[in-house]
Amino acid sequence: xxxxxxxxxxxxxxxxxxxxxxxxxxxxxxxxxxxxxxxxxxxxxxxxxxxxxxxxxxxxxxxxxxxxxxxxxxxxxxxxxxxxxxxxxxxxxxxxxxxxxxxxxxxxxxxxxxxxxxxxxxxxxxxxxxxxxxxxxxxxxxxxxxxxxxxxxxxxxxxxxxxxxxxxxxxxxxxxxxxxxxxxxxxxxxxxxxxxxxxxxxxxxxxxxxxxxxxxxxxxxxxxxxxxxxxxxxxxxxxxxxxxxxxxxxxxxxxxxxxxxxxxxxxxxxxxxxxxxxxxxxxxxxxxxx
Numbered sequence: 228x229x230x231x232x233x234x235x236x237x238x239x240x241x242x243x244x245x246x247x248x249x250x251x252x253x254x255x256x257x258x259x260x261x262x263x264x265x266x267x268x269x270x271x272x273x274x275x276x277x278x279x280x281x282x283x284x285x286x287x288x289x290x291x292x293x294x295x296x297x298x299x300x301x302x303x304x305x306x307x308x309x310x311x312x313x314x315x316x317x318x319x320x321x322x323x324x325x326x327x328x329x330x331x332x333x334x335x336x337x338x339x340x341x342x343x344x345x346x347x348x349x350x351x352x353x354x355x356x357x358x359x360x361x362x363x364x365x366x367x368x369x370x371x372x373x374x375x376x377x378x379x380x381x382x383x384x385x386x387x388x389x390x391x392x393x394x395x396x397x398x399x400x401x402x403x404x405x406x407x408x409x410x411x412x413x414x415x416x417x418x419x420x421x422x423x424x425x426x427x428x429x430x431x432x433x434x435x436x437x438x439x440x441x442x443x444x445x446x447x448x449x450x451x452x453x454x455x456x457x458x459x460x461x462x463x464x465x466x467x468x469x470x471x472x473x474x475x476x477x478x479x480x481x482x483x484x485x486x487x488x489x490x491x492x493x494x495x496x497x498x499x500x501x502x503x504x505x506x507x508x509x510x511x512x513x514x515x516x517x
Contacts, residue, residue, distance in 0.1 A: 238514075243507035251500065258496040262488040271487060276448055277465040280433045280455030281317065283407065289322035291406045292399050296420065297341060298366075298412030300333040303437050309463035309483035310435040311341055311411050313470060319349040320473055324395055325357040326405075328381075330366035330416050338362075339385065348477055353386075354393045361385030366416050370423040376400050407431035407454075413440040425452055435462065460486050 273281075287293070295315060299307035318325050329338040342359045351357055360381045363369045372379040377400065383389045390396045398404065402424060410420045413436035425432040431454055434444060438459025448456050457466060463483035467474060474481045 239507075241507075241511065243503060244511060254496055254500070255493060258492040259489050262485065262492055271461070271464045271468045271484060273465045273468055274462075276445075276456040276458075277462050278469070280314075280409070280435075280457060281466060281469045283431070283433065283454055284314075284317055284323070285321065287321065287323055287406050290324060292324045292326065292395075292404060293318060293406050294326045294328070294402075294408045296328055296330065296408060296410040296412070296416075297334060297338040298330045298410060298416045299337070300331045301337070303413070304337065305486075306437045306460050306463065307411050307435065308337070308341075309460065309486070310457050310466065312345060313463055313466040313483070314409060314411070314435070314457075315341060315345045316348070316473060316477075317466075317470055319345060319351055319356070320470075322356075323406075326360065326377075326396075326399070327357060328360040329362050330369060331412065332362060332364065335362035335385075348479075354388065355395055358390075358393055358395055359385045367419045367423060370419050371427070374402055374424065374428040402428045402430040405430060407433065409433045409435065411435040413437055417444075421447065421452055433457075438462075460490070 284293070295311070295318070297307075297311050299311070315325065315327075327338060327342045329335055339359060339361070342353075342357060346353065346357055353359070360377075361384065363380050369380045377396070378390050381390060384393065402408070408420065408424055408430050410417055410432065411434070413434075417434055417436065417440075420432060420434070424430050433453055433455035435457035436444060436459070438461065441456065441458030441462070444453065444456055447453050457463065460483050464481070464487040467481040467484050471481065
């Protein structure tokens, strides 16, 4: 409701209850812009399930092969993208050899962009430090076939280079040659990794999912089927917090931390507006108004 000349003479409680909604939109906009303008950084507490993923990767010896399954699509890029970037930066920082693939039909281009951009930050060489396999359909069959040999479903990488001609893949054949699998995505593909990779071939598995999907996997985490869980933008911000010195060294903005700062400011604003609105309502009610 817009303020009129008559409303300016109303008691404070009445004016708060009839505030022009455009002021609310302005406040929300300011709450979203201020963290960018002044580079405000709020502390992000790291949870045990995220720390376990970080610790597992951090303890691996340089040169250890690891599989990163970037099974997300544009719909979840806002959450899964920062997760994937933080994980891959950690792997390259520790000089691990990374096999990157995707089982999302809409994710091949994003996974390639992920591999090329992050590898360029660390001067990693394709074929020696990392391999990008690309996308293949029928994810259940692909996950099972890797348990036998990568070459069954991936005779060549995304760039049509035969796997037998790639130096990094010389002694890598199946899950038994990998330290672990880290899957980013959720839904049926994640369930397939749990069933067909971990349960059948006993490969250590960690997952990174959206905030909405995260709660359903805590039972899986507690049962030991996965050794770690990164949930939503908050989980990505936790991982970036653990890598904060590395982000500063690279001069790169920690996107998840920045996103969480915006969320926190907007949430604080909403809480304050709710408190003010309720206080005005009860004052008006106490004065005998409707």
